[in-house]
Amino acid sequence: MRNILLSLALLVSAVAAAQVPSVTVENAKGESFDTSLLLEEGTPMIVSFWSTSCKPCIRELDAIYDALPDWLDEVKFRVVAVSTDDSRLLAKAKSFAEGRGWGEDYVLLFDKNQDFMRAMNVSVVPHVFVMDAKGKIVYSHTSYVPGNELELFEAIKKSQK
Amino acid sequence: MKKILSYILLSLFAVSAAAGNDGSDKGKKDWGYLTGSLESTNHFYVEDAANSFYPSMQPQLKDGNIFASNDYLKLDYYKGRLSAGMQLEGYFPSLVGFPIAENTMSLSNLYVSWRDKSYSVTAGTFYEQLGSGLLFRSWEDRMLGLNNALLGARATYNWQDKIAVRAFWGVPRLGKVADNAAFMGYDKKFFGLGLTGVNVTGADLSLSLSNLLGMDALSLSLEGSILNKHESLSDVLVASGLPENTFGWSGRVNFDMDGFFAKGEYVDAGKTPVGSVMSGRMGRGNAQLIEFGYNRRGLGLSVTGRRMERMNQKIYNYSSMELGFDSAANMLSYRPAMTTQYTYMLTTLNPYNPEVGDKVICAGEIGGQIDAFYNFRRGTAIGGKRGMKVHANFSTYYKLNENGGTKDGGFLFRDFSFDLEKQWTKKFKSVLMYSMQEYNKHHENNGLYIGLSHIVVADLLYKWTPTLSIRLELQYLATKDDQGDWMAGLLEFNLAPHWSVFASDMWNHGDTRLHYYNAGVSFTISHLRVAAGYGRYRAGFICSGGVCREIPAYTGANLTLTASF
Numbered sequence: 001m002r003n004i005l006l007s008l009a010l011l012v013s014a015v016a017a018a019q020v021p022s023v024t025v026e027n028a029k030g031e032s033f034d035t036s037l038l039l040e041e042g043t044p045m046i047v048s049f050w051s052t053s054c055k056p057c058i059r060e061l062d063a064i065y066d067a068l069p070d071w072l073d074e075v076k077f078r079v080v081a082v083s084t085d086d087s088r089l090l091a092k093a094k095s096f097a098e099g100r101g102w103g104e105d106y107v108l109l110f111d112k113n114q115d116f117m118r119a120m121n122v123s124v125v126p127h128v129f130v131m132d133a134k135g136k137i138v139y140s141h142t143s144y145v146p147g148n149e150l151e152l153f154e155a156i157k158k159s160q161k
Numbered sequence: 162m163k164k165i166l167s168y169i170l171l172s173l174f175a176v177s178a179a180a181g182n183d184g185s186d187k188g189k190k191d192w193g194y195l196t197g198s199l200e201s202t203n204h205f206y207v208e209d210a211a212n213s214f215y216p217s218m219q220p221q222l223k224d225g226n227i228f229a230s231n232d233y234l235k236l237d238y239y240k241g242r243l244s245a246g247m248q249l250e251g252y253f254p255s256l257v258g259f260p261i262a263e264n265t266m267s268l269s270n271l272y273v274s275w276r277d278k279s280y281s282v283t284a285g286t287f288y289e290q291l292g293s294g295l296l297f298r299s300w301e302d303r304m305l306g307l308n309n310a311l312l313g314a315r316a317t318y319n320w321q322d323k324i325a326v327r328a329f330w331g332v333p334r335l336g337k338v339a340d341n342a343a344f345m346g347y348d349k350k351f352f353g354l355g356l357t358g359v360n361v362t363g364a365d366l367s368l369s370l371s372n373l374l375g376m377d378a379l380s381l382s383l384e385g386s387i388l389n390k391h392e393s394l395s396d397v398l399v400a401s402g403l404p405e406n407t408f409g410w411s412g413r414v415n416f417d418m419d420g421f422f423a424k425g426e427y428v429d430a431g432k433t434p435v436g437s438v439m440s441g442r443m444g445r446g447n448a449q450l451i452e453f454g455y456n457r458r459g460l461g462l463s464v465t466g467r468r469m470e471r472m473n474q475k476i477y478n479y480s481s482m483e484l485g486f487d488s489a490a491n492m493l494s495y496r497p498a499m500t501t502q503y504t505y506m507l508t509t510l511n512p513y514n515p516e517v518g519d520k521v522i523c524a525g526e527i528g529g530q531i532d533a534f535y536n537f538r539r540g541t542a543i544g545g546k547r548g549m550k551v552h553a554n555f556s557t558y559y560k561l562n563e564n565g566g567t568k569d570g571g572f573l574f575r576d577f578s579f580d581l582e583k584q585w586t587k588k589f590k591s592v593l594m595y596s597m598q599e600y601n602k603h604h605e606n607n608g609l610y611i612g613l614s615h616i617v618v619a620d621l622l623y624k625w626t627p628t629l630s631i632r633l634e635l636q637y638l639a640t641k642d643d644q645g646d647w648m649a650g651l652l653e654f655n656l657a658p659h660w661s662v663f664a665s666d667m668w669n670h671g672d673t674r675l676h677y678y679n680a681g682v683s684f685t686i687s688h689l690r691v692a693a694g695y696g697r698y699r700a701g702f703i704c705s706g707g708v709c710r711e712i713p714a715y716t717g718a719n720l721t722l723t724a725s726f
Binding site: 095097121 | 197198200239242292319380382417422424452458461462502532533535536550552628630657660683685
């Protein structure tokens with residue numbers, strides 16, 4: 001067991017230049033969207049994987065939403081909210097996100113067969129990534145408790161240095 | 162086993178360290194990068210007569226064993242347009258109630274893929290979905306024990322976002338190795354992938370009319386799919402008239418303009434057995450799905466209607482009895498319950514399981530749901546200083562009679578829920594919810610006995626400091642049916658960024674007087690999470706993505722580890 005934990009720690013510390021893979025998802029209009037296009041704007045990003053049945057995910061995206069005006073005063077970045085809801089909850093997820101006002105401030109993507117989720121090696125939601133302007137992952141976190149959003153902002157600020 | 166795992170992890174470290182490259186150093190060779198994830202769920206079972214749980218009576222727990230573990234290691238390597246990956250699964254043995262029971266470790270996924278701007282080619286295992294999945298879906302859901310990945314090949318081509326085509330062929334995986342399984346002449350245990358003796362071939366075409374005609378203001382597309390399933394049957398079964406090939410198709414239209422959206426899908430899923438396979442009775446699977454609504458700035462409205470008739474397509478419809486036709490993993494398409502997915506403990510006691518039409522007396526179901534989300538903005542009379550969010554859902558479903566009509570079809574399920582979320586002060590937030598659920602408990606026998614329950618939930622969150630918070634859930638279920646009234650509570654302390662501790666209890670005070678207690682702690686650091694707990698769990702359904710699997714009651718401790726890198 002100690003060996004396993006040791007190897008895991010080594011492995012985690014070896015996180016290198018993981019990036020945004022090219023995967024086809026849907027945008028808010030239901031059109032195909034290639035995730036590699038996220039890099040075109042050249043700004044840092046918070047990429048958050050969520051689902052309508054994941055309460056901590058919603059709390060996290062709400063917390064970011066509330067803090068966003070203040071954060072954007074300091075740093076330019078985008079928030080990408082990736083719904084991992086299956087086609088059962090796809091229409092609901094879109095209405096849910098718009099009903100919370102996320103559509104105005106977030107890039108909304110819908111990953112109905114979890115292809116992007118798999119490509120990013122997300123096994124449980126919430127899972128959030130911070131990427132620098134080149135799309136390199138500089139921070140990631142799984143699960144959410146109130147206060148975790150502060151770390152995201154720190155990571156975004158650091159990614160610009 | 163531990164040695165093997167350590168070895169794999171250490172070699173991974175070596176590879177990832179070698180592949181590690183921050184990409185910013187010019188002139189340095191680009192080795193690509195490696196990412197992966199590890200998930201390990203471990204249960205330690207405890208005999209609990211009150212919960213009617215005896216580890217010794219579980220099929221996978223032999224010789225006094227009380228330990229079970231489901232483990233998944235996934236690795237993906239990316240270099241430019243090339244990617245390759247694998248997944249290793251281990252069950253030592255599998256958790257109680259899980260479809261795969263054996264003590265086994267095997268390579269379940271293995272692929273290599275090339276993705277250019279306009280085309281992609283994949284060989285090995287992959288996942289695919291046609292439309293909403295009613296015609297075909299392959300996906301992985303570890304909670305359900307489902308992984309029907311295809312082993313084969315897929316090619317896609319996209320012409321300027323105007324025309325997109327894709328075609329694939331593969332052998333679906335079921336988790337167990339079938340006797341008649343083979344892949345291109347290789348042995349049935351090819352790479353331990355748990356292949357089936359079934360071949361699936363499919364294609365999909367999508368035309369974006371709005372892009373073809375240069376209409377920027379709206380989005381309009383027409384789509385169509387075809388699918389053929391070949392199930393190898395014995396001569397006896399073929400002689401009895403059962404088909405080896407099942408052909409299906411679907412047509413779809415998607416529209417979106419200024420926040421208004423509408424979607425329609427028609428599915429002809431081909432022939433499907435009705436009732437006992439040996440009766441030789443067949444039906445034609447077909448389904449119709451309509452979704453429309455309006456989403457705009459703080460308002461979300463969506464309406465769904467669906468009719469499903471004889472939609473019982475599985476990986477195995479006729480052969481391989483030993484794998485169990487009814488195994489939750491024997492799935493080839495996605496036919497979820499189109500209802501609210503509840504998450505609070507007492508709201509999930511009676512989940513709706515859709516009627517797919519496999520029984521003679523009932524050809525399927527028809528019904529729909531409506532969802533409304535609204536955000537009362539900050540500064541408005543109702544919204545107050547911090548705004549208020551409300552949501553309501555209503556859904557109702559009826560049976561189709563033997564011939565697919567709605568006459569005398571009978572009632573299946575109805576629910577209504579309303580929730581209100583309000584941030585009162587910077588520190589205090591509440592969610593109040595009410596749910597009414599009505600379900601026909603005797604529909605299996607074509608009878609009618611309606612169970613009705615009312616559930617109220619209060620979910621209160623208080624933040625002492627930006628990183629220290631407490632959350633309390635109080636729930637009550639009132640009913641004259643089943644086991645009568647329930648109450649439940651949950652208390653959770655969170656200390657960001659690493660710690661969370663919780664304790665909960667679900668008490669059936671209306672009948673059994675049994676407590677379903679649960680307590681646990683979790684520690685998260687970056688992308689590594691470890692959670693441990695102890696509890697008594699009720700028999701029922703575990704539902705994920707609208708698909709449900711029956712699970713037995715159990716009592717014990719659990720330890721879960723998830724890591725991604």
